Amino acid sequence: MTLTQTVLGLETSCDETAAAVVCLEDGRAEVLSSVVGTQVAEHAPFGGVVPEIAARAHVERIDELARAAMAQAGVGYADLTGVAATAGPGLVGGVMVGLSFGKAVALARGLPLVAVNHLEGHAVSARLGSDVAYPFLLLLVSGGHCQLLEVEGVGACRRLGSTIDDAAGEAFDKIAKTLGLPYPGGPALEKLAEGGDPDRYVLPRMLLGRKDCDFSFSGLKTAAARIAEGLTDEPQRRDLAAAVQTAIAAQLTERSDRAMAAYAAAHAGRGLRFVVAGGVAANRTVRARLETAAAARGFSFHAPPLAYCTDNAAMIALAGAERLALGLQDPLDAAARPRWPLDAAAAAANPTHVPGRKGAKA
Ligand code: KG4
Ligand code: ZN
Numbered sequence: 001m002t003l004t005q006t007v008l009g010l011e012t013s014c015d016e017t018a019a020a021v022v023c024l025e026d027g028r029a030e031v032l033s034s035v036v037g038t039q040v041a042e043h044a045p046f047g048g049v050v051p052e053i054a055a056r057a058h059v060e061r062i063d064e065l066a067r068a069a070m071a072q073a074g075v076g077y078a079d080l081t082g083v084a085a086t087a088g089p090g091l092v093g094g095v096m097v098g099l100s101f102g103k104a105v106a107l108a109r110g111l112p113l114v115a116v117n118h119l120e121g122h123a124v125s126a127r128l129g130s131d132v133a134y135p136f137l138l139l140l141v142s143g144g145h146c147q148l149l150e151v152e153g154v155g156a157c158r159r160l161g162s163t164i165d166d167a168a169g170e171a172f173d174k175i176a177k178t179l180g181l182p183y184p185g186g187p188a189l190e191k192l193a194e195g196g197d198p199d200r201y202v203l204p205r206m207l208l209g210r211k212d213c214d215f216s217f218s219g220l221k222t223a224a225a226r227i228a229e230g231l232t233d234e235p236q237r238r239d240l241a242a243a244v245q246t247a248i249a250a251q252l253t254e255r256s257d258r259a260m261a262a263y264a265a266a267h268a269g270r271g272l273r274f275v276v277a278g279g280v281a282a283n284r285t286v287r288a289r290l291e292t293a294a295a296a297r298g299f300s301f302h303a304p305p306l307a308y309c310t311d312n313a314a315m316i317a318l319a320g321a322e323r324l325a326l327g328l329q330d331p332l333d334a335a336a337r338p339r340w341p342l343d344a345a346a347a348a349a350n351p352t353h354v355p356g357r358k359g360a361k362a
Contacts, residue, residue, distance in 0.1 A: 005324050006032075006075060007082045008105065009317025010066065012058040012098030013090025013118045014143070015039040015049045018313035019066040021073035021080075022128075024321035029127055032073035034307070034314040037061045040184065047183055048173070055093030062101050069313070077109045082329070084320020087115035088337030089144070095336040103332050114320035115334035119342045121315035122277045123151055124322060125304040128314055132275060132302045137263045139256050139290065142278030142311075143169035143184070148213045148259040149342060151275075154322045159343035160259050161213025168248055168280045171217035175244050178228040179237055189241050190283050196235075196242025201227055203247045213259045220247055245285050252280075253289040260297040274299040282309040 004025045011018040020034035039057045043049050070076070085102030088095050099115065106113040122140050126132045138149045138157075146169075147162035166174070169186055176185020181192060203223050206216040224244050231237055256274070264272055274294040280286055281303050294301040308315055323329070341347035 005081045005321035006079055007084050007114075007317045007321040007324065008066065008069065008080055008102075009116075009313040009315075009320060010062070010083070010085040010098040010102050011118070011121070011311055011313040011316045012062065012094045013086045013088065014094065014311060015043055015054050016311040017058045017061040017065055017098075018311060018316075019062070019069035020313035020317045021069050021075055022314055022317035022321055024318065024325060028131065029318050029321070031128055031314045032075065033069045034312055035065050035068045035072065036312055037065050044183055047177055049091070051091045051093055054091055055097060058094045058097040062097055066101065066105075077105070077111075080109070080111055082106075082112045082114060082320060082324045084114040084116050084316050084323075086118045086121065086316050087330075087334055088118065088340040090118055090338065092336050092338040095338070099334070099336050103334075107332060112324060112329040113332060113334065114323050114328070115330040116316045116319045116323075117340050117342060118316070119145060119340075120155065121319045123149070123157070123275075123342070124319050125277045125308045125312075125315040126275045126302040128308045128318060129305040130302065132273060133271070135267075135270070136273035136275045136302070137259060137299070139252065139259075139274070139276045140278050141168045141252060141276065141280035141286070143167060143173065143186075145278065146215050147342075148256065150263065154326055154328075157342040159341075159346035160262065161215065161255060163215040163217065165216050165218040166221065168215070168217060168252060169278070171221050171248060172244075172280065174221055175224045175228070178225040179231075179241060184279075186279060186283065189245060190285070192238055193241035193245045193285075194238075196238035196240075198239070198242040198246035200236075200239035201243040203243050205247065206251060208254065213255050213262070215251060215255055217248065217251070220244070220251075245283070248280075249283070249286045249289045252286055253293045256290060257293045257297065260294065260299055264297060264299075272297070272299040273302060275302045277304055277309065279310040282306050
């Protein structure tokens with residue numbers, strides 16, 4: 001076991017090809033480099049991610065991006081203590097590209113390989129910006145996932161709730177599409193919502209009053225699509241975008257608040273930390289509402305720097321480094337996994353709660 005871990009991370013699970021080098025020393029992470037090659041332009045004509053196009057684009061770029069990450073970090077392969085590649089969940093053709101590349105580097109350089117769960121990457125991403133100690137309560141909100149988890153430590157998660165239909169990012173993307181906005185819809189919808197009146201349109205408040213920590217966005221999506229039909233007036237579109245953003249943020253906050261109450265009651269005397277991560281954590285309204293709710297419950301609030309909310313390889317490198325620091329590594333025949341829940345027991349007990357199962361990132 002090495003005290004300082006210097007890890008090359010690779011991420012290819014969806015439409016971002018990414019490579020990064022992260023150094024982990026005494027529990028503190030430093031990002032030496034992080035490069036992301038987005039495929040937005042390739043997928044834009046189709047209004048969503050096309051798996052075959054994604055896989056091919058990863059193949060074309062992974063070499064160059066890994067080289068750039070190494071050069072920007074100013075390290076050679078001899079300086080690395082390991083290689084970490086996303087092994088799932090995600091679009092399996094793409095996952096195989098990054099994982100195979102990682103295996104090749106590990107084999108050629110005699111380095112340990114870590115096959116990283118992409119969701120574990122998101123879970124540790126807030127630790128890229130500041131020192132967030134374990135354990136913490138995590139809201140993971142991305143294009144493919146929407147869940148609340150108790151994170152006890154590396155690889156130790158317990159799911160408190162998840163979406164019963166769409167993921168929050170998927171809802172942002174689909175509603176944005178009905179508003180005629182380009183993919184990915186989340187950032188475009190946030191921009192359109194600026195200065196909009198969130199109270200002009202009344203949207204359904206899904207699952208309000210339900211006693212669990214699950215999410216649902218399909219009713220909101222249908223209601224918003226109905227209003228959006230034929231809406232051409234710019235102020236009206238702006239107000240609808242603001243109403244949608246507020247409704248999604250309200251649900252995320254209401255469910256998180258419920259989870260915070262349960263977590264605080266179950267773990268009296270423990271330091272209370274609330275972390276939000278994943279692409280939707282980049283949304284300012286979502287962040288602000290969650291921060292207020294966390295403060296009201298006595299939780300400290302943590303979110304990754306904006307660059308590490310959406311998919312990146314720094315979070316994969318860090319997740320790998322944390323595992324290597326504990327002496328954990330994976331064999332060179334580690335499989336690419338299209339599905340890979342963080343809390344396998346909860347997923348097996350409740351198989352219908354498979355977040356984002358219809359989305360591109362399912
Ligand atoms: O974490 P991520 O890059 O990929 C997954 O692992 O799913 O998340 C991408 C998702 C997309 O649905 C995108 O629309 C959403 O995050 N997103 C946002 C914002 N930035 C990205 N949603 C709302 N507001 C944003 N600013
Ligand atoms: Zn992601």
